Amino acid sequence: MTSTYAVLPYDATAWPPALRRIARPEVLERWGAVDRSPHAPRLVTVAEGDSDGWSAAALVTARPGTAYVKIVDAVGDVPAAVDAVLSYADEQRLAQITWEGWTVSAEDAAAAGFAPLRLPLTHGREEAADEPAGPGSGYVRWTAGEGIAEPPPYYRQSTHFTCGAVTALLARAQAGAVPRHALDREAELTLWRDATNFPACEPVGLGVAVRRRWPAASVEVFLDTDEPVLLDHLSGSEREWRAVLQRASRSDARRSGVPVDGRRLSLTGLREAIGRRQRVLLLVSLATMQGFDVPHWVLCHGVVPGAVVVEDPWFNAAAGETWVDAHLLPVPDASLDAMSLLGEERVRGAVLIGPG
Incomplete structure (x- = not known):
């Protein structure tokens, strides 16, 4: 895994030039479309040689009080960005890394050691029309062992009280x-x-x-x-x-x-x-x-x-x-x-x- 990386603050109002050079505008627009501040957003970056540029970066977040980190997207040299996140997760002694499937293919996720997550049961259902839109795929990698052999399906409650x-x-x-x-x-x-x-x-x-x-x-x-x-x-x-x-x-x-x-x-x-x-x-x-x-x-x-x-x-x-x-x-x-x-x-x- 990558040994040299940096973890930098995330500010959707001022993208660093090094990030703008490797991330597509529509990706940055999606990153900044919501207030991610409650879940500690940060950029895990990989420097480009001795220059001020970045060869790779990933936006990561996580719920407080949990033992995972989520890759929202990896940009630039995607394998290098993911290696940097894996190194970060290892140093933080996290149990899990997840990856939202906005821009990554199933083949690239598998090559990085991630397994596909089963789509939610409500995905595409008529009764889920008001459910917040999410990625059409997701992936998981456990840092120790194989995780859960027979996981339950995911279903999002349709009310605030059920x-x-x-x-x-x-x-x-x-x-x-x-x-x-x-x-x-x-x-x-x-x-x-x-x-x-x-x-x-x-x-x-x-x-x-x-x-x-x-x-x-x-x-x-x-x-x-x-x-x-x-x-x-x-x-x-x-x-x-x-x-x-x-x-x-x-x-x-x-x-x-x-x-x-x-x-x-x-x-x-x-x-x-x-x-x-x-x-x-x-x-x-x-x-x-x-x-x-x-x-x-x-x-x-x-x-x-x-x-x-x-x-x-x-x-x-x-x-x-x-x-x-x-x-x-x-x-x-x-x-x-x-x-x-x-x-x-x-x-x-x-x-x-x-x-x-």
């Missing part, structure tokens, strides 16, 4: 209990309707809805509080009637045989569950990754050295994210531990689903 239902459907699709072609908006909204605490899905209600939908699957809920959750932003009657529904969910859990464990699921326990081929629906705050403290469900389905691999059914197109950021996303154990403690009481909610 993340719990989508993660459950993705878990069952990965287990083969839901045909991939059947994971659509109707399936998403139908499961959400059965699980919702209006509009969020709290852990016990989500676990009960999963058991109703797939009676043969083993389901277990971990929630280290007896109090209602996800209601800190509400007060008075708006809080009270949702608390009633959460108590009803606990009664439903007892009747349907869904165990609710009052202990906090540790990161060690989460990794062990994945090792048993269980899938973990985990509540996290988006404060670290996106900058706003909103509870959100992700699917934890794989482990790599130092990180847990998750599916995030939402991405922030306004910050330059695409489905490539949210699919097979590695999150370091310490980051995941911190971001999955929610609310004033710092509780953790998780739903474990077995492969049955």
Whole structure:
């Protein structure tokens, strides 16, 4: 890999002349079309001999609190640019490099050691007409091992509140209990309707809805509080009637045989569950990754050295994210531990689903 490279600040208002000489105008126009600042954009550059010019450059970004870096585009001498990013990722001890397929061919990506990512299930579907446009391909390279052998499909939630239902459907699709072609908006909204605490899905209600939908699957809920959750932003009657529904969910859990464990699921326990081929629906705050403290469900389905691999059914197109950021996303154990403690009481909610 390239040993000499530079990492420079990214400023879409003042492209360096060295960059303008090797990047097509339409590429720079796309780079500057959104505010990428929330995700630490930077230029990884390779000098051209002893001159002030560059032989290659790549725009890279990443969500805060994660263990990957994404190549938006590589320009100039593309193999040299990618080698520089690989060296950068190695020095940063990152688990993964992804590459958006705006300008790279599948052949060139493969030559650089990248494997293709399966397109999102919503790609090209009529119900996804309002979904932010993204690249028509994406690629991944893991820095240690082969990554995830049988990854789940990627599906972007179609509302701001159906993340719990989508993660459950993705878990069952990965287990083969839901045909991939059947994971659509109707399936998403139908499961959400059965699980919702209006509009969020709290852990016990989500676990009960999963058991109703797939009676043969083993389901277990971990929630280290007896109090209602996800209601800190509400007060008075708006809080009270949702608390009633959460108590009803606990009664439903007892009747349907869904165990609710009052202990906090540790990161060690989460990794062990994945090792048993269980899938973990985990509540996290988006404060670290996106900058706003909103509870959100992700699917934890794989482990790599130092990180847990998750599916995030939402991405922030306004910050330059695409489905490539949210699919097979590695999150370091310490980051995941911190971001999955929610609310004033710092509780953790998780739903474990077995492969049955």
